[in-house]
Amino acid sequence: MQAHEIDYQIFGEEMQYVEIELDPQEIVIAEAGSFMMMDNNIQMETIFGDGSEQKSGIFGQLLNAGKRVLTGESLFMTAFINQDNAKGKVSFAAPYPGKILPIDLTEFQGKFICQKSSFLCAAKGVSVGIEFSKKLGRGFFGGEGFIMQKIEGDGMAFVHSGGTLAKKELRVGEVLKVDTGCIVGFTKDVDYDIEFIGGIKNSIFGGEGLFYATLRGPGTVYVQSLPFSRLADRIIASAPKAGGNSRGEGSVLGGLGNLLDGDNRF
Numbered sequence: 001m002q003a004h005e006i007d008y009q010i011f012g013e014e015m016q017y018v019e020i021e022l023d024p025q026e027i028v029i030a031e032a033g034s035f036m037m038m039d040n041n042i043q044m045e046t047i048f049g050d051g052s053e054q055k056s057g058i059f060g061q062l063l064n065a066g067k068r069v070l071t072g073e074s075l076f077m078t079a080f081i082n083q084d085n086a087k088g089k090v091s092f093a094a095p096y097p098g099k100i101l102p103i104d105l106t107e108f109q110g111k112f113i114c115q116k117s118s119f120l121c122a123a124k125g126v127s128v129g130i131e132f133s134k135k136l137g138r139g140f141f142g143g144e145g146f147i148m149q150k151i152e153g154d155g156m157a158f159v160h161s162g163g164t165l166a167k168k169e170l171r172v173g174e175v176l177k178v179d180t181g182c183i184v185g186f187t188k189d190v191d192y193d194i195e196f197i198g199g200i201k202n203s204i205f206g207g208e209g210l211f212y213a214t215l216r217g218p219g220t221v222y223v224q225s226l227p228f229s230r231l232a233d234r235i236i237a238s239a240p241k242a243g244g245n246s247r248g249e250g251s252v253l254g255g256l257g258n259l260l261d262g263d264n265r266f
Contacts, residue, residue, distance in 0.1 A: 003125030003155025004028070008102065016100045017093040018121070018158055022082035027124035028090060029079050034120055036093040041084030046076050079124065092121045096228055098162040101184065105153050108220070112151045113192075114159050114185030117228075123155035159185060163226025170217025178213045181227035190219035 006028060007021040017036050020028050029047070038044075082088045094100055100120060103112050113131050122128065131150040151157045161184040168176055170190065177195075186192065194211050215221050 003105075003123040003153045006123045006156055008156065008158075010100050010102070014097045015094060016098070017091050018100050018102075019089055019091045020121070021087055021089050022080070023087055024082055024085050027079050027081045028121055029077050029124055029126070029128075030092050030121035031119060032076065032078055034092040034095070035078065035080075036091040038080060038090035039088040041082060041086065041088045042090050043081045043083045045079045045081060047079050048076060077128075092158070094120070094160045096162060096231065098160055098224065098226065099165040101159050101161060101165060101222060103151065103157045103159060103185075105151065105155060105157060108187050109189075110152055110154060111188040112157070112159075112185055113188060113190075114149050114151065115183055116147065116149050118159045118161065118184060119149055119151065120158040120160050122151065122153075122157035126151060126153035126155045126157050128157075161222065161224035162228050162231060163224055166223040166225070168221045168223065170215065170219055170221060172218045174217040176215045176217075176221055178215060178221075178223055179227075180211060180213045181229050182223050182225070183213055183215075184222040184224045186215060186221040187219040189217075190221060191216040 004026045006026060009019050009021075011017055011019060022028060022042065035044075080090045105112060105126065119128055129150050129152065131148045151159075165184065170176060180194065183192075193214050193216075195214050196211055
């Protein structure tokens with residue numbers, strides 16, 4: 001497998017986007033909906049799956065695309081091709097506040113495992129597939145399920161994380177315990193499992209869920225401070241309820257707070 005060699009630059013702090021520079025005939029693949037802008041000499045083409053099996057016949061293409069459906073992604077991806085003799089640029093935006101993580105697969109022995117829906121874009125030749133868990137615990141209690149994405153090849157790929165990104169280097173046998181939704185991804189040598197928190201008080205009153213992920217080294221682990229599911233839960237909890245009252249308006253102080261902060265909706 002020989003991926004296209006692409007140059008890139010990441011812009012922004014909290015709402016980032018990645019700008020990729022393509023030489024003539026170079027290609028970058030991306031998830032539908034991540035496109036931001038591109039030069040006039042860049043052409044867009046919809047492809048089955050990630051494009052890595054385009055020469056394997058219709059069965060191979062359908063199998064490749066079907067794997068993506070299992071991870072919650074679309075059957076199709078978008079390829080951006082530089083059809084000109086000069087260099088061109090195309091940009092892809094993060095879907096919500098967080099950080100874009102560049103992954104050089106040659107530094108990770110050709111494979112990186114990440115949460116589904118975190119993949120943003122990659123050089124043509126990089127394969128985006130599924131990674132099945134071999135342990136039932138992950139499947140039933142893993143939060144994101146027992147199916148994760150695997151990114152394979154020898155090129156550049158980009159994944160997105162929510163909030164602040166933490167990088168942890170685990171030594172042999174070293175264990176890191178993480179909220180299941182906070183995992184962004186890890187290298188292929190990291191052993192991943194799910195454990196029960198334990199304790200009646202923790203289970204009933206802890207408010208942190210019943211399970212956490214354990215990641216055992218050696219390897220590299222990336223952790224996000226704000227999973228999208230947590231962000232969505234907070235937004236839903238604060239949304240106006242029936243009758244037009246938002247959270248915090250159930251008291252005199254709640255209404256007074258709206259007057260002070262300029263939220264004077266009628």
